[in-house]
Amino acid sequence: MFKNGDIIAIEKLLNIKGHNGYSPCRSCEIKGVRKISTQGTNYYTPLKTPRRENQTRQSYHPLNLPLRTHEGFVSVLEELDATVTKRQRERIAKEHGVKGEPSLRRVNSIDYANCAPWEWMHLFLENIIPQLVDLWTGRYKMLDVGSEDYELAPHIWEEIGAETAAAVNKIPAAFVRVLGNIAVDKSSFTAEAWSFWFIHIAPIVLRNRFPRLKYYTHMCKLISLMKTSIKLEITTQEINSLEQGFAEWVREFER
Template sequence: MHIGKNIFPQLVNLWTGNYKDLNAGLRSYTLGSTVFQAIGKACAFSGNTIPSAFGAHVPNIATERHKFIAETWFLFATMIAPTVLYNRFQRPLYYQHFVELVTIFNICLLYKLTPTDIDELEQCIVRWVEKYEKYNDFTVF
């Protein structure tokens, strides 16, 4: 889970234009503040519909990100984000790329992985990173 605790917050920072000193460069992967506020409200409201057996209540990601822990990042990424991010990016490839990461993350959590599964997973991770570098052409301020 701690891998997700590192990468998911960084992606959110990237999508909101708050990742280090980088802007969107030539790409259009940032989410507008109105969109992100709506996503935050959906996160907070999701606690009313997701059973507690699935994990902790996910706070409003737009206003209460400081309350996120590994568990809530995991719930956000795997259960909430695939729905609330759908059709939110200007280009669908950014959403698809995120879903690929969630798929990789879910595979890592399987109870049993064969050596072949691990080899395929490694290739998936390499492809994801290559796409990340291609899709996110960063320009330093």
């Protein structure tokens, strides 16, 4: 399961609250916020705390997150073991995102904070890229664009879909399988399809399509970071550049 990067399976194995919790991350102890004005129950983890919601939760810097440690996990487990009431246990579990003993607690060589690194395919191809497309087409959880202007007009997205379907007709199958019209039905897009489309096709079909250049530039930054991160050989300097680059990309995304 660690090799395949199944997020839900790893959450079950570590016995943590997971991606919908107040403290959702298995790598750090960032806290979530919810939309108080509409009594929202879902927690989200922006770096910058929304002001208009009168939130008390602190803002975070992506290069200075409160990282989890194995000792921290063990300390929470000891707190849970020492509780007397169910309410106490629920409060501790919510605050720290740890529900109880991991499945492999008796295996002393496992570091709970570092045993399950984040996996490239699920992180980018099954989460970030499809969500970006939903944002660009006005289909992401009923959110509007706010003060920005990044949505693609329906007729432009239809053109992009047709160009996507036509783009791979003469590319050998060893490189990519047939891609459908992404504007009509993207349910057939596997992780492999998302990878090829985003890295190789999107820079062409989305050029000059956004209302403002900065959205296209922001997309290309992510493509460059992704391509560097899957190189067969990578230098220490490139690792440092990736760390800085991803942090800057996320902060720019929130802005």
